[in-house]
Amino acid sequence: MSTNDLRVGVVGAGMMGADHIKRINATIAGATVSAVVEPDEQRRAAALATAPGAEGYGRLEDALDADALDAVLIATPGKFHTPVLLPALAAGLPILCEKPLTQDPESSWEVLEAEQATGRRLIQVGFMRRFDPEYAALRELIAAGSAGDLLMLHCAHRNASVPDSYIQPMLINDSVVHEFDVVPWLAGGSIVNVEVRAGKRNSLTPDRLREPILVLMELDNGVIVDVEMNVSIQFGYQVATEAVFEKGVARIGQPGGLQLWQDGAFRIGEHADFTTRFATAYDRQVQAWVDAARQGGIDGPSAWDGYKVAVACQAGVKALESSGPIAVELPPTPDFYA
Numbered sequence: 345m346s347t348n349d350l351r352v353g354v355v356g357a358g359m360m361g362a363d364h365i366k367r368i369n370a371t372i373a374g375a376t377v378s379a380v381v382e383p384d385e386q387r388r389a390a391a392l393a394t395a396p397g398a399e400g401y402g403r404l405e406d407a408l409d410a411d412a413l414d415a416v417l418i419a420t421p422g423k424f425h426t427p428v429l430l431p432a433l434a435a436g437l438p439i440l441c442e443k444p445l446t447q448d449p450e451s452s453w454e455v456l457e458a459e460q461a462t463g464r465r466l467i468q469v470g471f472m473r474r475f476d477p478e479y480a481a482l483r484e485l486i487a488a489g490s491a492g493d494l495l496m497l498h499c500a501h502r503n504a505s506v507p508d509s510y511i512q513p514m515l516i517n518d519s520v521v522h523e524f525d526v527v528p529w530l531a532g533g534s535i536v537n538v539e540v541r542a543g544k545r546n547s548l549t550p551d552r553l554r555e556p557i558l559v560l561m562e563l564d565n566g567v568i569v570d571v572e573m574n575v576s577i578q579f580g581y582q583v584a585t586e587a588v589f590e591k592g593v594a595r596i597g598q599p600g601g602l603q604l605w606q607d608g609a610f611r612i613g614e615h616a617d618f619t620t621r622f623a624t625a626y627d628r629q630v631q632a633w634v635d636a637a638r639q640g641g642i643d644g645p646s647a648w649d650g651y652k653v654a655v656a657c658q659a660g661v662k663a664l665e666s667s668g669p670i671a672v673e674l675p676p677t678p679d680f681y682a
């Protein structure tokens with residue numbers, strides 16, 4: 345650790361938090377994990393074993409009292425983001441908050457108000473797809489217009505399987521949440537409505553879920569988008585987009601692993617889960633945040649972006665339970681985020 349390093353407190357040392365702790369100490373320049381905040385003693389001890397020099401705490405407030413950190417990375421489950429965001433904001437610290445910002449628009453609005461009260465934009469939301477090189481290339485192509493105007497996006501979001509804790513609304517709040525952020529960022533418009541269609545159920549889907557689903561979005565610039573959301577596809581993890589332009593078609597997220605010709609067949613390796621598919625995106629996201637946090641700011645999706653996604657998710661969950669499109673209605677952008 346260099347004395348100039350940003351001292352990062354990681355809150356929540358489950359799957360994602362443990363991954364970020366390793367990333368910060370092994371890959372990221374200018375930062376060290378100085379505090380691990382995790383109520384579960386076993387998980388805290390396991391994380392501390394990978395973070396030499398870090399201190400362990402059960403609550404963020406205790407780490408703040410000990411002046412143990414300069415910035416906070418939040419990796420608690422979404423329903424426990426607000427109780428961590430509010431004290432971190434009150435302490436005036438830069439924050440990287442894993443998606444979603446919070447579970448609903450009301451609590452996200454409360455967080456926006458708390459951030460505005462600090463007078464600074466301190467929250468970056470972990471919509472890491474914006475840092476994926478392929479998404480960035482597609483966004484540049486769309487903005488350049490060299491293939492003509494963008495007309496449609498076909499998105500596929502496929503998980504091999506999901507844990508027992510994954511319930512029906514999470515198809516939207518935990519998974520399509522990524523498309524609700526990245527699609528407007530790619531296509532340069534706002535979501536005006538969301539519709540969900542559920543067709544034939546996968547017999548391999550856990551009993552508590554009804555999927556795959558098709559999520560349709562209309563943007564205010566006329567672009568329409570479909571997302572196949574699928575969490576029982578078995579073969580691996582695949583997040584792909586096909587963009588249809590006036591004069592061409594572009595694809596991202598195609599399998600890019602080992603190519604193997606054997607036994608009269610041709611195979612290409614595919615990802616098993618998001619940790620490898622988005623490894624570069626997570627690294628770039630955390631490095632951008634550390635660089636900005638060292639200057640006291642953020643460099644990525646803002647709390648306002650998180651709020652807009654919370655409104656889209658609320659419409660998406662309603663659409664899961666009804667038929668036809670549900671409007672996505674946003675209040676005017678507060679001056680602070682304009």
Ligand SMILES: NC(=O)c1ccc[n+]([C@@H]2O[C@H](COP(=O)([O-])OP(=O)(O)OC[C@H]3O[C@@H](n4cnc5c(N)ncnc54)[C@H](O)[C@@H]3O)[C@@H](O)[C@H]2O)c1
Binds near residue numbers: 420
């Ligand atoms: N960007 C991505 O691709 C991606 C992938 C997976 C998860 N996530 C997000 O990361 C976050 C964590 O997900 P996960 O799968 O690692 O969850 P997890 O359940 O594996 O781990 C969460 C940890 O937080 C701890 N925790 C709960 N409340 C706490 C509190 N108040 N203070 C400190 N620790 C607390 C729990 O004990 C647990 O160890 C979620 O917001 C999730 O949506 C993002």
Ligand SMILES: O[C@H]1[C@H](O)[C@@H](O)[C@H](O)[C@@H](O)[C@H]1O
Binds near residue numbers: 503518522618
């Ligand atoms: O929490 C995870 C994560 O956000 C992944 O990026 C997404 O593909 C999964 O569907 C979701 O369950």
